[in-house]
Amino acid sequence: MRFVYLDYNATTPLDERVLEAMMPYLKEQYGNPSSIYRFAQNARKAVEDARAKVATLLNASEREIVFTGGGTEANNYAIKGFAFANRHKGNHIITSQIEHHAVLNVCKYLEERHGFEVTYVPVDSYGVVDVDAVREAIRDDTILITIMHANNETGVLQPVEEIAKLAKERGICFHTDAIQVAGKMRVDVQALGVDLLSISAHKFYGPKGVGALFIRKGVRIDPLIHGGHQEMGKRAGTENVAGIVGLAEAFALAHEGMEEEWEREKRLRDKLERGILERIPDVIVNGHPEKRLANTLNIVVKYVEGEAMLLSMDVEGICASSGSACTSGSLEPSHVLTAMGIPHELAHGSLRFSLGRFTTEEDIDYVLDVLPKVVERLREISPYGVGKEELERAAEYSSRRRQVH
Amino acid sequence: MYTEKLLEHFRNPRNYGRIEDADGVGKVGNPVCGDVMYLYIKVDDGRIADIKFETFGCAAAIATSSMVTEMVKGKTIEEALQITNKAVAEALGGLPPIKMHCSLLAEEGLKAAILDYYSRRGIEPPQELVERLKRLRGEDTHDAAE
Numbered sequence: 041m042r043f044v045y046l047d048y049n050a051t052t053p054l055d056e057r058v059l060e061a062m063m064p065y066l067k068e069q070y071g072n073p074s075s076i077y078r079f080a081q082n083a084r085k086a087v088e089d090a091r092a093k094v095a096t097l098l099n100a101s102e103r104e105i106v107f108t109g110g111g112t113e114a115n116n117y118a119i120k121g122f123a124f125a126n127r128h129k130g131n132h133i134i135t136s137q138i139e140h141h142a143v144l145n146v147c148k149y150l151e152e153r154h155g156f157e158v159t160y161v162p163v164d165s166y167g168v169v170d171v172d173a174v175r176e177a178i179r180d181d182t183i184l185i186t187i188m189h190a191n192n193e194t195g196v197l198q199p200v201e202e203i204a205k206l207a208k209e210r211g212i213c214f215h216t217d218a219i220q221v222a223g224k225m226r227v228d229v230q231a232l233g234v235d236l237l238s239i240s241a242h243k244f245y246g247p248k249g250v251g252a253l254f255i256r257k258g259v260r261i262d263p264l265i266h267g268g269h270q271e272m273g274k275r276a277g278t279e280n281v282a283g284i285v286g287l288a289e290a291f292a293l294a295h296e297g298m299e300e301e302w303e304r305e306k307r308l309r310d311k312l313e314r315g316i317l318e319r320i321p322d323v324i325v326n327g328h329p330e331k332r333l334a335n336t337l338n339i340v341v342k343y344v345e346g347e348a349m350l351l352s353m354d355v356e357g358i359c360a361s362s363g364s365a366c367t368s369g370s371l372e373p374s375h376v377l378t379a380m381g382i383p384h385e386l387a388h389g390s391l392r393f394s395l396g397r398f399t400t401e402e403d404i405d406y407v408l409d410v411l412p413k414v415v416e417r418l419r420e421i422s423p424y425g426v427g428k429e430e431l432e433r434a435a436e437y438s439s440r441r442r443q444v445h
Numbered sequence: 446m447y448t449e450k451l452l453e454h455f456r457n458p459r460n461y462g463r464i465e466d467a468d469g470v471g472k473v474g475n476p477v478c479g480d481v482m483y484l485y486i487k488v489d490d491g492r493i494a495d496i497k498f499e500t501f502g503c504a505a506a507i508a509t510s511s512m513v514t515e516m517v518k519g520k521t522i523e524e525a526l527q528i529t530n531k532a533v534a535e536a537l538g539g540l541p542p543i544k545m546h547c548s549l550l551a552e553e554g555l556k557a558a559i560l561d562y563y564s565r566r567g568i569e570p571p572q573e574l575v576e577r578l579k580r581l582r583g584e585d586t587h588d589a590a591e
Binding site: 344347364365373384385421422 | 483
């Protein structure tokens with residue numbers, strides 16, 4: 041059976057060349073970078089070379105890059121670290137309703153357990169953060185704004201440059217979670233004007249469990265992990281040398297032919313989008329048609345539930361994801377889609393396809409062959425045939441009731 | 446997360462479709478919550494001679510629908526009324542805790558269809574049935590579609 045992986049926004053396979061670069065540090069070069077003898081200095085050099093490589097690619101300086109145990113840690117570190125170190129300046133944080141849980145739940149934690157006040161700004165129906173809402177949310181005691189660079193579910197690119205400018209004018213620190221963007225398009229911290237920026241290796245064909253945080257020189261931030269003096273005292277714990285080497289190597293490789301790869305994935309993504317719309321009735325595309333990562337397609341298939349589609353596609357060897365409640369581990373559908381004003385009954389039928397380096401034309405053709413059959417079959421099992429209007433009436437009725445409640 | 450038995454019912458659901466001249470129809474669930482079940486029964490001489498379902502929902506919702514129809518087909522109304530959501534879940538080898546509401550939906554669909562059958566025949570439904578349906582509608586936190 042064919043295996044078609046279209047979930048690159050969830051994770052990517054490790055690039056062979058990256059594994060090769062990592063191998064010496066998993067095997068013979070096992071020295072602790074903090075040790076003084078020459079043998080360990082090889083590991084030290086590897087970490088520092090990796091830092092220099094990442095710094096160059098982000099247009100930052102070496103001392104502004106701190107390696108972390110992944111993207112979630114980078115986001116936790118940025119937000120908690122900044123909030124705790126700067127509390128004397130103010131108590132207010134601004135974020136958006138569509139952030140990844142690695143940002144959203146950090147903000148909620150600070151709000152609920154540490155008494156910070158957080159404003160969650162809305163997005164428009166395309167899933168773009170409203171810059172005016174950010175402007176209006178700014179208060180005298182706002183210390184931090186954290187808005188993602190691109191959304192992981194819809195791929196929609198956010199107006200980070202504008203928000204960074206706004207933050208700078210008001211002397212507010214600006215963090216962006218660039219985890220879905222890094223490796224797909226060039227990320228330049230100077231051009232973006234951000235103060236803190238998170239990236240994660242496994243989203244760009246690097247290993248899992250390693251990420252990095254850019255911390256602009258002069259930004260005060262408390263460590264999240266206390267211990268030894270590693271990472272300039274900013275992140276304790278013996279360095280994940282192989283992981284760090286892998287991150288840097290993968291990041292560098294992702295920049296080779298980056299624009300061509302973007303165009304290639306965009307062409308395939310657009311073909312998938314067009315093909316689905318042509319073949320399946322009652323489908324909606326979510327997100328902004330242009331301001332979107334080239335690899336991401338998020339759709340709603342009306343009157344079909346997302347998890348049922350995923351499991352049916354899985355039988356045919358296709359891997360994708362959904363914002364349906366059933367895949368979130370809760371009874372609520374995706375917070376991103378509902379923030380865009382997509383009603384619950386539609387959000388349950390969402391599907392995300394995210395393409396990557398190894399996606400081929402044949403993969404897309406295969407999905408275009410399989411998905412219409414999957415949808416047709418599930419609609420056959422569902423009251424879609426008789427009850428389409430009835431389902432809409434029922435949904436409308438209960439939405440009204442929910443508003444009244 | 447799902448048992449093989451459940452996946453098998455999801456992939457090959459029994460008794461799906463519609464009965465145009467049904468003697469009782471249960472329409473339960475809510476599209477806003479992500480699952481809707483229509484359950485049709487044909488009653489002959491006090492027995493469920495035919496049963497079909499149409500379900501919009503996740504794999505567990507489709508599998509529990511399929512299982513409940515299989516369990517009651519050919520049974521008397523009285524026997525069918527004894528079926529609980531737990532029995533449906535157990536017959537599938539168990540459900541993840543977060544999916545237990547799917548088995549409630551299956552029981553509710555069956556009981557709503559039987560209630561509809563009683564009311565079409567002008568038969569006073571057993572008080573237990575009316576009470577159980579009320580509880581099911583509260584318990585599974587889904588509003589009835591109508």
